[in-house]
Amino acid sequence: MNSQDVILGLLMHHSLSGYDIKHKMETILSYFNNASFGTIYPTLSKMEKDGLITKESVIQEGRPNKNLYSITEGGKLQFKKYMYSPIEDNEFKSDAMTRLFFGEFVEAAIMVGVLEEYLVRTKVNMERLRKLYVDCQPDMSPTQEICIQIGINNSESQILTLTEGIARLKNVKEK
Amino acid sequence: MNSQDVILGLLMHHSLSGYDIKHKMETILSYFNNASFGTIYPTLSKMEKDGLITKESVIQEGRPNKNLYSITEGGKLQFKKYMYSPIEDNEFKSDAMTRLFFGEFVEAAIMVGVLEEYLVRTKVNMERLRKLYVDCQPDMSPTQEICIQIGINNSESQILTLTEGIARLKNVKEK
């Protein structure tokens, strides 16, 4: 799975500009995907060159013109090919957890700080997902609902584990 | 956080070869980090050149010679610098969840397949973490315990969400 596959999936619904795609990446897809403009625009150019999408310039009033991209039959075929290919493993990299792992080499207070910061970030993310769920639920497909539930439930579980961990660490310190 | 920071952390405990580092990455660190030999060996060379670590050739019987790397005072300083720097956000990319998100464009049976495959992989990973916890608990620091508990609890939560999701999808299909 690369950025091209995700863009194809987004264009299956309706035509979008590069800017629109970036917005979707940051909101509905951000829990399990991400891409910067530096990836999106060159990828769209390549996809057009390869005949997977077509470009249409749209002149707007009071706003810059935009390039609206639409998926072609070839693009739909490529999307299907992706959806039927073997599933790749998740990729996960956590700086906060890496620090926790090496925590014994710095003062305990620093580790409490890492845990509290990680807890706050997890809470912020959970709230964002919860709000997204409330706002989008009527338009969501059954599998999209499962997706966001995974995000919300995993965040909740992590909040519990971190809260317990902080309490335990602080207890150890007091003893 | 990059591979260098993780390698420094591993060498804080005791000297290791590139092969040893790869092994640690695959077992105790794999839940939130990963690196291939193609990253590890060139990184070790660069770190030696930069004076963060020193190399010692160890001749072994019945096994190939190995290069044992040890952290220097400069390396320890660099490690501290990392541990006190601002925490970076987690990176997460999920092919399985991406497919679920775009599930409406393929048959429901394919999505049940994705969910079941994702469930199996989550279960396998949870079992691996549970076993690791049992095997390593006596040697684990308090923050390392929190780390692995995050992994185990998040896996458990995901197993529940996926199981419920599968049941719901199958129900929808029957109706």
Add this chain to the structure above:
DNA sequence: ATACTCATGTAAATCGTTACATGATTTT
């Protein structure tokens, strides 16, 4: 016989981010 473990390393390719460049309109 075959596969796995131990052990190191390079080169090509892939993939992606960050920073820069530009600029109008709208909101605070």
Add this chain to the structure above:
DNA sequence: AAAATCATGTAACGATTTACATGAGTAT
């Protein structure tokens, strides 16, 4: 007046993976 939104694009850089190359010893 400043910041945010809308909008596209490139160039330099960074990080990492995959595949290749080599080879002995051990376990099945």
